[in-house]
Amino acid sequence: MAGNNEQNSRVARNKNQPQPPKKHWFRRIILTLLALFVIGVLAGTGLFFYYAQTSPKISEAAMKSEASTKIYDSNNKLVADLGTNSRKYVKSSQIPDTLKNAVVSIEDRRFYKHKGVDYTRILGAALGNLKGSSLGMQGGSTLTMQLVKLSVFSTKTSDRNLKVKAQEAWLALNVEKHFSKSQILEFYINKVYMGNGVYGMGTAAWYYYNKPLKDLSLSQLALLAGMPQSPTYYDPTSYPAYAKNRRDLVLQAMYDNKAITKQQETAAQNVSIKSGLSSAGQKNLASQQYKSKVADSYITEVRKEIVKKGYSTTDNLKVYTNLNMNAQQRLYDIANTSTYVNYPNNRFQLGVSVVDSYTGKVSAMIGGRKHTNVTYGLNRAVQTDRSNASTMKPILAYGPAIEYNSWPTYKSLADTKYKYPGTDITLNDFDNKHLGNMTMRQALVQSRNIPAVRTLEAVGRDKAKTFANNLGMGLKTVNYSNAIGAEVSSLQVAAAYAAFANGGTYHKPYYINKIVTPDNQSTSYSSSGKRVMKASTAYMITDMLKGVINSATGTGTTAKISGVYQAGKTGTDNYADKYKGKVPSDAEPDSWMAGYTKNYSVTVWTGYDKPGDFSQVNYIDNSTSKISQDIYREMMTYLQEHSPNSDWTKPSSVGTVKKNGVEELYVVGHLFSNSEAASGTSSKDNTSSSITSSTESKAESSSSSESSSESSKESSSSESSKESSSEESSSSEASSSSSEASSSSEASSSSASSEAAPATDTNKAE
Template structure:
């Protein structure tokens, strides 16, 4: 036997031995690891971590919550060239191999042998799917072997397009973007279908190293990676030479694009987020729920803007408090100024800016504003900036810019077009050589407020504002603040009186009263806001003129405890109500939401109301897991009313009770996940409809003749309401409605303090209410409560409240049929008597 023959046999023996050992070891690894490998079918059951999305009732995005931004897509929704770009970058033989690319593994093995490290890994797209869905990212042999086994298993059970779709929806592409659709929005703010070839190649370069090849963090490396992928696509004949040259020469266009919300409703979004977390725990952030709220996008945006405008208007009336800080402008260039300004947060539409110079001769100031860059401001936008001294006192009107500003001052400004800036707030600045935009001087208000609009019949929240800026303060005053309602409490008192036999024509004496209580050294001497007294006054006039002394005497006649019992009947919280006559003037405590709910009961004719925010919840597949129950109003037959669980925010102020916490929705006792359509909520009558109808008429006079006259600017005949101002102007309100909606506005300081001697509900809260209602009521017909049976109109003497004699001047008044004033007898027609006084002394004194 020749030497060559013996050598060949020896090599064959070594090869077979090696092959056998490899097969034995591989089989051993397989038998050891196979029981712990998941089934490929589990890929169909895996939920991609998709953020929680909150929408208005008309489908506008309000907010998105969740660490990972992801929008799953089907492979049919991804352009072919985008698929080719990923294949060229990651796995050009994807449609040819069986899940494992032997060439790629061999290349990885050579890299390991030559460098001591695994560099490329040799992973196919199928192996990446196995790793991303089932395995850790540890670079170990065991993990790699598991990856190979899973890839083979996945290829046996799933088709190639399904595998590629799973890959495109799972991969991390930097900047919190998971999946191709999310990345397209993050980097280019458009759907995948609208990307250019250069942009497609840029995204395809990200999976290898999302940080290293990120076009925002490392543009040069990202450009090189993009061009390499384009070269691979040309080499693989996926694109033509012309396509390649055009794409390679394209500029980088990637910018960071945060999720663009379509409605400014942060307080509403937080309420919905809290309720979803209460129901689903942390899964709310990852399971892809879509929540449709009751708010209307136009009304909500209007509410946000009306509240901000009203608070700014109050703030400007009380003067300029000065710069919020200073910057040494002499030692900083444009970019350094922009960086320094980032220490001052943007608040709503207000943008921090540093004063560069003032020009008294031309009446202008030049500033450098965060985001906007160089801007100019004219004197006419600064004339309001009288120096603040106290809430009741300001300095003289500025005559020149230097009376207000000095170089280096940091102040807040607003673009004159009143639009939020769209430029990226990345610290980069425009050159100081060119002034690009005009702005007006503003300041962030210290005063706060709330606005709530409810559908009167159902309690659905149409709009809600919980403060000037959620970014400045997360405290939601609409549902968390407990404040004195002042005279907006009086409608509940007058409704009780009407149900107790009083009429709008009943006379009560508006005269001084002194009340002494045990333990009080100083007697209580309540007064009207004018400081004057007006004698016998009809209840109608007393309400629209907001006469305090009449309300106190009326409560004394009704009784304090009966009044508290009546509030309970109306489901107005009484835990923070006093048990004394100051109750008549609204000295108790209610949150704006509680007051809005009470006003909705009056607005809808006397039926119960439960405010709710969530209309519908859908899971990631679009299947409804909750629909808000329908609301049915019932007068007597409410026997089929469903017992429902009141679900709301959990003791948000840590005061030991949840009475003051907003009820987000009402559901049955079953878990939300199993409730698709709750039974209808039957809402019973809480107040007599004839009494409510008369109160509507009286409260319309508040707007026609009384303290709410500013609302006549809306030119509506269906509006009713009540102003409210507490002692020392600490809390100011306007609560108004028509038959379809109830809207309240509140203005005050978070830490109770006087707003100023000339500030009342009519000057602070009512303008906010009007600005909102101007839009909310646009193109809507008049909506007044239908007149119930048993109501009559009688012409009365305005001074006596009795039926007017023939030929005597009088006014028409509403009465229940049984309370209709007696017809004047023939004997009395020529005399001066007033008829039966019915204990007139009690009414007058």
């Protein structure tokens, strides 16, 4: 008992003693979080107002105008408006209440309650993002904010950031202060993109239904209200299933918003999505959508470039291009009238590219004839499915030979019987003749095939491919037959020849000079250029190519312009063996002319879209093969009327020497003697480049496994001659030393049975 009393007494004393204070950890955490929240709010508010101060201006005109990108030429004159020119603006009084209710229900249910920014929706959108939901059809932007984006900003990915969102919100608050809800809704309904180049729901009513808004049904109005979210995929003519799902979603939203009854919702959802669609309305508006047909092909490429640069053609941009509209008009007239060139029929087609020699600017382009009623049609100027024939010879054979092997223009080449290494495929020229030994200059001017392929063989495919790809050819592999043609576009050839014209610098061709966004942000573009060959190489190629046009034996004499300093190369492809007997012996699927001055590089392709269809004439023959040169001559004549005319200046790295009465060129430090020129070995450079002995041909074809695998590709590609295109020669002049040629010539083939192998083609290329 006494023990219990003592214990109780001890407990009582402990209770009376002072206790240590309790640690209020929970309260401290709450206070810390609250402080951080306040700091975050203050920081966010400060950042918001900082961004708001730099907001672009917004005007009523900007909100009322359609969001269309405008394209200007090099003189800053409007060429095309990518929005429709027949936009039907509808006033608020002309907009049915049903459409207004549909738009508000699907896009911004609290539209009439907020002041431009719906903080409830923003918070809900943030929570929805965390939960992975979409807030049941609605995001954080109000209709007013969407209007601001369409009027001032772009849909470019880089514009989807906190700064732009803050500025959108700030401008939306200001818009709501100065305009009524009715006006804002009117601006929005008239501004949104509705697909197929159509802006505004009033215009869309005519485009899709050929009726005014007031005459559309609930089902049709609901479809229009839902289209702006994805105009392409909600197009009822192209994607009816997607369009129906979206329309039904709008109807559901209208019912949820008490804008329609359940019976109206059900009835409208049961209406076919194609009900009332009218092609007449589409045709009427489509024919008026674009101002300029003359620059159609150029605009086609500009549209592609806009997207590649991260913009959209609906971003209300100002796009300043390198288009010379006067030159474009002349090119259009050359292609589509009989004033300058006589064409055999309207099926005869062309693709022409004009590039500034020193900058890479694409000055003009046309992708076909007789397509004036087609918008953004096939652009044959950039198609890469036709062989460029002998216009490839300077790019893949002779250019690399000068650049890497320092060959002089008088280098001796053998135009003698030849088989592709490791195959039984025999290469021939159009005339089935062999002219013996000739200089590199003669071989290029007369466009003989066998010397060109032998040259590629001597240089080596790897080096040749490097040289060609530095000139924008984009070749993945190189076969020996590519020396006389590969599938590249007229634009690629024009840009490559421009490098010869300017002394050895390649500029990637480009269309756009500057893009200005609605908030006046400007981005300029250029092609800096890259030196891809020595000045000596460019000059020597140019000097030889002058002879193609000016020499009596040249293949491009039709392209000659009196008094104009120019150089160029022709090219005609030929039909493969499988077509023999189906077409005349002089038939060709393609004819090219590529030429340049110091100012411009112009490349022309001509042919038919269906060269393998012989139900009618779909091939080029002797009567039409020179049309490519006619087109080139007429276009270059116009260009030179407005440009200085001067000759190229020989660089100090190039020397001259008289050979057989001809002033030939050589790379200084690599002067070949007559015997060296014949053998291909310079005493100063010790590099063996002979292509007239069988041992060297064998060495080239067997020096590596790559060579043999490439050879097997040659034989398996019984394109035997589409690849082995051949140049027509305006003279059958044989070079000197015919007997020497026959003693050394059988030998450029690695196959011991080259003489016995039958010719697979009588090639024809220029």
